[in-house]
Amino acid sequence: MLTAGIDVGSSTSKAVILQDNKILSYSIIPTSAESADSAQRAFDKALDKTQFISPDDIHWIIATGYGRVVVTFAKETVTELSCHVKGANWLFPSVRTVLDMGGQDCKAIKCDGQGRLLNFTMNDKCAAGTGRFFELIAKVMDLPLSDIGELSLETDDEVRMSSTCAVFGKSEVASLMRQGRNKSDILGGVHTAVSDRIVTLLRRVGITPDLAITGGIARNIGIVKRVEKRVGCRALIPEEPQIIGALGAALFARDRASRN
Amino acid sequence: MVQSTSAKKSLQTTLEVPVLRRKYYAQTLDDSQKGKKVAWCSNNIPSEILDAMDVTGVFLENYATVIASKRLGSGFCAAGEKVGFSQDVCGYARMLMGYVLAKNDAPEAPYGGLAKPDFLLVSANSCDSRLGWFSAMSSVLNTPLYVYDSPSQPDGASNSLVVAEHIETELRNLISFLEKQTGNKFNPDKVRRRMDISRQTSEIMYEISQLRKAVPSPMGSADMFTAVWPSMYLSGTKECEDFYKRLRAEMEERIARKIGIVPEERFRIMWSGIPFWYDMQLINYVENFGGVVALESFYRVRERRIPSQHDDPIKDMALTAVRQHGYPSGISGSIEDLLEAVEEYKINGVILSYNPSCRMLLISQTELQKALEDRGIPTLGLECDMADERTYSEGQVKTRMDAFVERLLAKNS
Numbered sequence: 001m002l003t004a005g006i007d008v009g010s011s012t013s014k015a016v017i018l019q020d021n022k023i024l025s026y027s028i029i030p031t032s033a034e035s036a037d038s039a040q041r042a043f044d045k046a047l048d049k050t051q052f053i054s055p056d057d058i059h060w061i062i063a064t065g066y067g068r069v070v071v072t073f074a075k076e077t078v079t080e081l082s083c084h085v086k087g088a089n090w091l092f093p094s095v096r097t098v099l100d101m102g103g104q105d106c107k108a109i110k111c112d113g114q115g116r117l118l119n120f121t122m123n124d125k126c127a128a129g130t131g132r133f134f135e136l137i138a139k140v141m142d143l144p145l146s147d148i149g150e151l152s153l154e155t156d157d158e159v160r161m162s163s164t165c166a167v168f169g170k171s172e173v174a175s176l177m178r179q180g181r182n183k184s185d186i187l188g189g190v191h192t193a194v195s196d197r198i199v200t201l202l203r204r205v206g207i208t209p210d211l212a213i214t215g216g217i218a219r220n221i222g223i224v225k226r227v228e229k230r231v232g233c234r235a236l237i238p239e240e241p242q243i244i245g246a247l248g249a250a251l252f253a254r255d256r257a258s259r260n
Numbered sequence: 261m262v263q264s265t266s267a268k269k270s271l272q273t274t275l276e277v278p279v280l281r282r283k284y285y286a287q288t289l290d291d292s293q294k295g296k297k298v299a300w301c302s303n304n305i306p307s308e309i310l311d312a313m314d315v316t317g318v319f320l321e322n323y324a325t326v327i328a329s330k331r332l333g334s335g336f337c338a339a340g341e342k343v344g345f346s347q348d349v350c351g352y353a354r355m356l357m358g359y360v361l362a363k364n365d366a367p368e369a370p371y372g373g374l375a376k377p378d379f380l381l382v383s384a385n386s387c388d389s390r391l392g393w394f395s396a397m398s399s400v401l402n403t404p405l406y407v408y409d410s411p412s413q414p415d416g417a418s419n420s421l422v423v424a425e426h427i428e429t430e431l432r433n434l435i436s437f438l439e440k441q442t443g444n445k446f447n448p449d450k451v452r453r454r455m456d457i458s459r460q461t462s463e464i465m466y467e468i469s470q471l472r473k474a475v476p477s478p479m480g481s482a483d484m485f486t487a488v489w490p491s492m493y494l495s496g497t498k499e500c501e502d503f504y505k506r507l508r509a510e511m512e513e514r515i516a517r518k519i520g521i522v523p524e525e526r527f528r529i530m531w532s533g534i535p536f537w538y539d540m541q542l543i544n545y546v547e548n549f550g551g552v553v554a555l556e557s558f559y560r561v562r563e564r565r566i567p568s569q570h571d572d573p574i575k576d577m578a579l580t581a582v583r584q585h586g587y588p589s590g591i592s593g594s595i596e597d598l599l600e601a602v603e604e605y606k607i608n609g610v611i612l613s614y615n616p617s618c619r620m621l622l623i624s625q626t627e628l629q630k631a632l633e634d635r636g637i638p639t640l641g642l643e644c645d646m647a648d649e650r651t652y653s654e655g656q657v658k659t660r661m662d663a664f665v666e667r668l669l670a671k672n673s
Contacts, residue, residue, distance in 0.1 A: 066655060066659065077662075078666065079659055079662045079663040079666055080659070081659075081663040081666070082663060082666045082667075082670075105656075116670040116671075117663065117666055117667045117670055118667065119633065119638070119667070120663060120667075121641070122656075122660065
């Protein structure tokens with residue numbers, strides 16, 4: 001049986017095509033101003049990759065993410081909170097806590113052994129700790145986004161950031177650059193400040209091992225290492241951390257389709 | 261953007277409240293024009309005493325909710341901020357300071373605005389922001405202010421006779437203040453008559469609270485957040501008593517006919533804290549999933565009012581106040597009260613509003629949420645101002661609500 005999950009996030013749209021218990025293909029594309037169009041393109045791209053599956057072959061489609069309600073070709077919607085734990089728990093059955101760090105928000109989610117949502121807390125009031133914040137910092141420091149995590153670990157004299165607000169943080173980084181501070185020291189300070197906020201969020205929901213980190217920022221080794229150090233356990237990182245929400249949606253679709 | 265404000269009501273009686281409210285505000289303007297003394301009041305100022313002193317009370321916190329429910333809150337808050345009040349200040353206070361000091365920058369005031377005050381009365385109970393807010397208004401309006409000190413009680417002291425004596429003294433001082441301001445003589449018989457009606461009304465409201473335990477819910481919070489209004493601002497009037505008699509009768513009929521808020525009630529939610537007045541349809545949102553917000557933390561009448569014990573109505577009023585203002589008392593008292601309500605009203609989950617500009621509630625909500633989660637009762641915290649919709653993102657709030665419902669349904673599956 002073929003099912004699909006579509007995750008329309010603020011930065012990227014993702015699609016996963018599932019055949020029973022196996023990921024057949026997936027796609028990740030930037031979300032444009034038209035979320036519905038992004039969802040369609042992500043789905044088409046994932047289908048194209050399979051080379052033999054057409055939309056009519058898909059039994060059930062579930063949409064998730066902040067743009068889930070505009071995905072008209074989906075049969076139903078499930079929140080990204082439920083989808084992330086569903087997907088993470090399927091990949092790593094020992095997972096009981098998921099930290100999802102996406103483009104627009106940051107979520108700490110707890111689940112049971114079946115990947116069912118038990119509790120969650122979110123930061124969506126503040127851009128610090130989101131993908132957008134790191135994009136801003138990389139830009140102001142004229143560095144590739146993919147490099148800043150690694151660089152942040154190459155310091156033994158990290159700066160102490162006075163602000164974790166994304167706007168003020170960016171200004172502070174620009175000011176530190178003008179003062180000639182070492183880039184690794186600055187990035188160390190930025191990553192430490194963000195990690196402290198993330199761990200506070202995690203502690204609010206309670207950390208039950210194992211912990212998985214999903215979302216684009218899971219690729220940032222500077223954040224992962226600091227979070228691991230603060231919570232005192234290793235984090236499980238999916239090979240493709242950005243598709244976990246879409247994967248969870250595809251798994252929900254599989255469950256729904258088999259019930260109908 | 262929020263598209264609508266008023267919650268969808270299920271009971272016909274509740275629909276009478278907007279009419280009563282409009283009439284009440286029109287009456288205050290009329291009284292003022294006829295030369296009757298007008299007091300701008302905080303909540304907890306006993307309207308029975310105002311009536312006995314022939315004073316028209318205008319309750320500012322209520323007017324703030326009227327402004328917010330008409331989606332004018334942000335405009336009034338911005339006017340308050342323009343004259344220097346920080347966004348961290350209570351949303352109600354910001355709006356009303358905007359109304360007082362920056363009328364030209366604020367939107368058109370609902371109900372034709374407020375009757376001009378001759379003096380101000382503030383209760384020190386529950387909220388410390390009120391004291392600063394009313395002091396500031398007293399200063400800018402050059403209007404006398406009386407602070408009625410009726411303290412909230414620490415745990416276990418809600419029936420303290422010492423506190424009752426203190427409140428009695430405070431009530432007598434309030435009466436002296438009003439006699440001085442109005443030149444009128446206090447009429448204890450008039451207070452006694454109104455207190456008798458208040459007591460009868462309170463009995464009906466206690467019964468209404470009991471009726472709300474029924475499954476399916478005969479009246480949810482979407483109705484109660486409106487239906488509570490007469491008890492707060494028309495207390496001690498026949499109009500108020502009759503309203504609750506009709507409400508009780510309608511609820512009894514719904515229970516007899518098993519009419520709920522939704523066709524098939526799947527789960528029951530409790531709302532803890534102040535709602536977001538600019539989007540009251542959020543209370544109805546869970547109905548899309550077969551749920552109902554069946555109870556709210558503030559308006560449950562927990563016990564029958566004590567019978568009259570003295571010839572002196574002020575002594576009785578002090579005893580009533582010490583129970584009302586002190587209950588539930590302290591954090592542990594609030595936790596106990598909440599857990600009791602969850603059990604008695606068969607609540608499956610609790611939504612807690614976190615209002616950063618309400619210090620009094622913000623602190624206790626964290627403790628309440630933790631206590632509920634520790635006992636396996638699912639909770640959802642929503643952080644938004646009660647009046648200032650600039651702090652509100654409908655999409656984000658509804659994602660949380662959706663996930664909360666998914667959590668509840670997963671738990672019950």
